[in-house]
Amino acid sequence: MIHPFKTFQTFGLAAGLLFSAAPAAVLLPAAPAVAQQRQNITLEDLWVKGTFAARSVQGFNWMRDGRYYSALDKGEVVQHDVTTGQATQTLVSSQQLRPAGAEQPISVDGYEFNADEQKMLFSTATEPIYRRSTRANYFVYDRAAQKLLPLSSGGKQSYATFSPDGRRVAFMRQNNMYVVDLQTMQETPITTDGQINKLIHGGGDWVYEEEFEVSRAFKWSPDSKQLAYISFDESRVPEYNLQEWGPLYPKDYRYKYPKAGEPNSIVTVSVYDVEGKRTTKMDIGSETDQYIPRLMWTQTPGLLSIQRTNRLQNKLELLHGNTATGKTDVVWTDTDKAYVDVTDDLRYLKNGKQFVVTSERDGYRHIYLFDMKGKLVQQLTKGAWEVSEFVGVDEAKGQAYYLSAEASPLQRHLYRVDLKGKNKTRLGEAGNGTDVVNMSPDFRYYLNYHSAADEPQTVSLRNGQDGKLVKVLEDNAKLKQRMQEYGFVPQETFSFKTSEGVTLNGCTIKPATMEAGKKYPVLTFLYGGPGSQKVLDKWNSVDYYTWFQMLAQQGYVVAIVDNRGTGGRGAEFKKCTYAQMGKLETIDQGEAVKYLGAQPWADKGRIGIFGWSYGGYLAALAMTKNADLYKAGISVAPVTNWRYYDTIYSERYLKTPQDNAAGYDDNSPVQFANLLKGKYLLVHGTGDDNVHFQNSVAFTDALVKANKDFEQLYYPNRNHGIYGGNTRLHLFRQMTNFLLQNL
Incomplete structure (x- = not known):
């Protein structure tokens, strides 16, 4: 999934910027007078001082008895x-985290307990690799013996995980799997043939990590006797070459990246018997051009759960496999004329007889209860609204917990329903906004992160049965006061109907005082990708929301509209862009501009657009296909041709290029470069391992061939998030100046 906040260690921290080597002053017009004195928001507030950063509760872990939780506090674990x-x-x-012979304790990046909470794993010196993958030095701490030992001396490890009985730890290193016996600290290799850019055991390849969120690709069995893992044979996947700039001769970084239509890794599933030290290969079918996006264990000993989807991702199958023989059976299938989303919603009940899963089979994502043979027992939720997250099942009380958009597509709240699909109850306080929850394992309590469009998050502990408040852990009162001091203005939500009869949701951030009869420039912001949502009653990140508040102080109206293809409104609205990404989105954004331009406060001759990643792609399309509607536009890290993007994402929404060439070409901004009219700024990081710099090179070439004037910023060695040091400050200064000069 393309997203602007991406970690890529190799290219993420290098210095050096082109085009604007010296810091430039932000060109700000005089601020309009307001009724109360307010402080002006600056880019330094956003990117240097952290003036508007919301506080949260960090390092939170539920303890097994449900009465306590633990959290990191100044490098210590406190109950x-x-x-x-x-x-x-x-x-x-x-002091207990000081290794033998060391003068200082380790700097803790993360920790976890084993099942009885007598042993702990600590990670330190963590290195991010891609978005979710890391390597670190792990230490094992025995609480009874008060002894700290390194997990391994053979180099940094990835994904170290306790066995459920706490006797062993499994991890991956250099593409191979290992198990450490904690009684003897003996390290046993499970595989030995792993090789960089060829074969991976127990860790996702690049595209699985990015699109299926698979980094750790192994699972301990509940009885700790077996370890299931996925292997990725990348040998036939084409390599992509990134260059690291800085030395006299740039360094090459080569990694396996399957672009749309190209070969994927061939995956296999194996199960290692720890005591017998033997491996069984599971039968996942004769087709090798497929995906295994999820692997988990059922509650039945020796019965493995494998999810399998075809390359087009319109058929998802659930396999149950006997780990003694490797034999598997398909027990449940979900199909769709477009695509089936892969989620983490599958749960096997402890009774060993049933499982719970979500599906969009009735047009909206809902929760279903099946028996172990795949026969429907009960649809637990139903209605013209989306279940956004399945939280879990309290089997003792026969209740399922979930977050949904039932109150409004713009909100998310916690609900509970029994396993007969009855007695649905909304938990927590009545009202608007969005809730994110962290439920305790016994469902007695949950941590609630509540926010609204104009209200930073409040973190509270709540009762799992009635949702009543136990204690507020963080209210962000200082931030709320600071927002008042800086004159933050509320978001205004609106909806309108397009000429095609489609209702779209949007919101605006306007200057605090608007003169009657005066026309204001409008900057539209979008992401717009499949299933995404930007128009939400939720506190947004500092990155955009606070910048928009700054622009409003300078006399701009910022508007956001979610086009067709976005989430929260059911499968039909989300999947109508299938096989033609960019077409309906661009039409809808054009309709939004016409609607906004007709407002009495809008200067329809001064409308701009800004987007990052998928939003950068749509901004490029808007500036070309809808050229007459925009005076200026900014694309950051855009896809400009879906042929350049990865297999799983591109083919999920467009089929393969071989099957749907027009879907790839007819809405590529490269094809419409000759239509550009307004002022345009194109931004990309040269070290972007996700949306390759190649995309902007291709668009640049097309614009030059079309003899079009435009501005360009490229950030050497920066990844898809374009950050590190002064990078974000520099980037947002350039974008601010561009808008002030051209919009």
Whole structure:
């Protein structure tokens, strides 16, 4: 999935910028007078001082008895009482995390307990690789013996994970799988033939990690006797070459990246028997051009759960496999005329007889209960609204918890329903906004992160049965006061009907004071990709929301409209862009501009557009196909031809280029470069491992051939997120100046 906040260690921290080597002053017009004195928002507030960064609760882990949770506090693990939020004891002090012979304790990046909470895994010196993958030095801490030991001396490890009984730890290193016996600290290799850019055991390849969110590709069995893992044979996947700029001769970084229509990794599933030290290969079918996006264990010993989808991703199958023989059976199938989303919603009940899963088979994502043979027992939720997240099942009480958009497509709230599909209850306080929850394992309590469009998050502990408040852990009161001091203005939500009869949702951020009869320039912002949503009653990130507040202080109206193809409104609205990405989205954004331009406060001759990633792609299309509607536009890290993007994402929404060439070519901005009229800024990081710099090179070439004037910024060695050091400050200064000069 293309997204602007992406981690790529190799190219993420290098210095050096082109086109604007010296810091430039932000060209700001005089701020209009307001009724109350306010402070002006600056880019330094966003990118240097962190003036508007919301506080949260970090390092939170539920303890197994449900009465306590633990959290990191100044490098120590501290236990807190759930009912009061007060610290009750320090579980591990910083001095206890000092390795033998070391002068200083380790700097803790993360930690986890084993099942009985007597042992802990600590990670330190963590190196991000891609978006979700990391390598780190892991240490094992025995609480009873108060002893800290390195997990391995053979180099940094990835995805270290306790076995459920706490006797072993499995991890991946250099594409091979290992198990460490914690009684003897003996390390046993499970595989030995892993090789960089050829064969991976136990960790996702680039495209699985990016699109299926698979980094750790192994799972311990509930009885700790077996370890299931996926292997990725990348040998036939074409390599992509990134160059790291800086030395006299740039360095090459080559990695496997399957572009649309190209070969994928061939995957296999194996199960390793820890005591017998033997491996069984599971039968996942004779077809090799397929995906295995999820692997988990059922509640039945020796029964593995494997999810399989075809390359076009319009058929998802659930396989149950006997790990003694490797034999598998398809027990459940979900199909769609467009595509079936892969989720983490599958749950096997402890009774060993049923599983719960979500599906869009009735037009909206809902929760279903099946028996182990795939026979429907009960549809638990139903209606013209989306289940956005399945939280889990409290089997003791026979209740399922989930987040949904039932109250409004723009909101998310926590609900509970019984396993007969009855007695649905909304938990928490009535009102608007969006809730994100972290439920305790026993469902007695949950951590609630509540926010609204103009309200930073409040983190609270709540009762899992009635949703009543136990304690507020973070209210962000200082940030709310700071927002008042800086004169933040509320978002205004609206909806309108297009000429095609489609209702679209949007919101605006306007200057605090608007003179009657005065026309204001409008900047439209979008992402617009399949299933995404930007128009939400939710506190947005500092990156965009606060910048929009700054622009409003300078006399701009910022408008956001979610086009067809976005989420929260059912499968038909989301999937209508299938096989023709960019077409309906561009039409809808054009309709939005016409609607906004007709407002009495809008200067329809001064409308601009800004987008990043998929939004950068749509901004490029808008500036060409809808050239007469926009005075200026900014595309950051855009896809300009879906043939350049990866297999899983591109083919999910467009089929393969071999099957749907027109879907790839008819809405590529490269094809419409000759239509550009307005002022245009194109931005990309040369170290973008996700949306390759190649995309902007191709569009640049097309614009030059069409003899079009435009501006360009490229950031050496920066990834898809374009950050590190002063990078974001520099980028947003350039974008601000561009808008002030051209819009």
